[in-house]
Amino acid sequence: MKEDALFYVGQKAFIEKDGKVLILFDPIEGLDFPGGKIQEGEAKDGDASSLILPLQREVREETGLEIEVFNPFAVWYHEMPKGHRNYPKMVYLVAFRSRYVSGELTLSDEHNNFRWVDKNDYKEIDDGSDYFDVLEKYFNS
Secondary structure (H helix, E strand, O other): OOOOOOOEEEEEEEEEEOOEEEEEEEOOOEEEOOEEEOOOOOOOOOOOHHHHHHHHHHHHHHHOOEEEEEEEEEEEEEEOOOOOOOOOOEEEEEEEEEEEEEOOOOOOOOOOEEEEEOOOOHHHHOOOOHHHHHHHHHHOO
16 A cells, blocks of 8 residues: 655645736746745635635735635646755645735745736746646646
8 A cells, every 4th residue: 555645745836917917037046926835824624715714814925915815727747846945845735816906016035026828828938847847737728
């Protein structure tokens, strides 16, 4: 019998504004999306909003934006690479469709660049990562 998997639960917001989705760039990993791991005390038994509120907090911290969160559309495992501040953690990520509500985009020190992409130009940022695979699923689902 296999051992139980040990991983963190994280969430990523695919924030849409004017038909484009916000992409962030991590100086070590490259392609990224706003979001992060659920912190201690945030997940509450029987309360589905305990998934949404941490995602909104992470987006605010990383971008300064307020978002509305919709249904998840993808899940995947992601192993943090060597050199990353979270290495060697394994994260089970849930991708949520989201919509920009308000705020001026201001990056935290976790990311060094951003770009808004749409269905016509998202392939320009194909880096072969699992993050790009989920972006492709977003635009093709």
